[in-house]
Amino acid sequence: MSTPQTFDQVLADASAMLANGVVDRSRAAHTPVVGTADGDQRIMVLRAFDSDAMTLRFHTDSRAPKCAVIEQDPAVHVLIYDRDRKVQLRLAGVGSIETEGQQVDDAWSEATNFARRCYLGSAPGAPSDIPTSGLPDHLEGVAPTDEQLVEARENFALLLVEIETIDWFFLDHHGHRRARIDLRDRGQETWLAP
Numbered sequence: 001m002s003t004p005q006t007f008d009q010v011l012a013d014a015s016a017m018l019a020n021g022v023v024d025r026s027r028a029a030h031t032p033v034v035g036t037a038d039g040d041q042r043i044m045v046l047r048a049f050d051s052d053a054m055t056l057r058f059h060t061d062s063r064a065p066k067c068a069v070i071e072q073d074p075a076v077h078v079l080i081y082d083r084d085r086k087v088q089l090r091l092a093g094v095g096s097i098e099t100e101g102q103q104v105d106d107a108w109s110e111a112t113n114f115a116r117r118c119y120l121g122s123a124p125g126a127p128s129d130i131p132t133s134g135l136p137d138h139l140e141g142v143a144p145t146d147e148q149l150v151e152a153r154e155n156f157a158l159l160l161v162e163i164e165t166i167d168w169f170f171l172d173h174h175g176h177r178r179a180r181i182d183l184r185d186r187g188q189e190t191w192l193a194p
Helices: 005-021 065-073 102-110 113-120 152-154
Strands: 032-038 041-043 048-050 055-061 075-082 087-098 156-170 177-182 190-192
Touching: 005 048, 005 075, 005 156, 005 177, 048 156, 055 065, 055 087, 055 102, 065 087, 065 156, 075 102, 075 156, 102 156, 113 152, 152 156
Parallel strands: none
Antiparallel strands: 032 041, 032 075, 048 055, 055 156, 075 087, 087 156, 156 177, 177 190
C-alpha cells in the first residue's frame, strides 16, 4: 500500500475500505465492531455505505437493547482493523434507528427469507433456560414462507450512522501514520502522532 500523503487520499482510502466491506465478506470492514454510548460493543454486518452522505447502514432487531440506547444517546462508534492492509479505522458518528420508510422497506425486500427469519425469534437478549437460537422450533434451519414472515417485518430496523469523524491509522515498520478528519468541518483535519 502506498501511504496516503494528503487528507483527501486518507478519506479516499477510508471510503474504499468501507465500500469494499459492503460487497466482500472477506474484508475486515464487512463485520466491524459497533459501540454505543453505554459502552456496549458488538460485531455487526455492514450492509451499505453512502460515500456522498458518509453514512453506514446496518440491519438490527428493533427490540434489541442497543436501539433504546441509541434513541437516548445517538453517539455511535465503529471500529475496523484490516490486518492485511494494517489500517485501523475508528469512526465516530450519530446513529438513528429507522423502522419505517422507503429505505427500510427496500432493505427488507432485498433480504432473503432465510435472513428475515431472525426477526421472528425472541427479542435479542431474552433469557432462556436452555441454549437457543431464539427461533421457533419449526424454523430452525429452514427458510420461512412469505406468509410466515409477515409478523417479522415489525421487528426489522435499520441502524444508520452518519459519520462525523474518521481516525485513520496505518501501521508501517518505516513509521506509522495517523490522521483525523472531521467531516463536519473539513478545515479541521490533522495529522497525529501514532
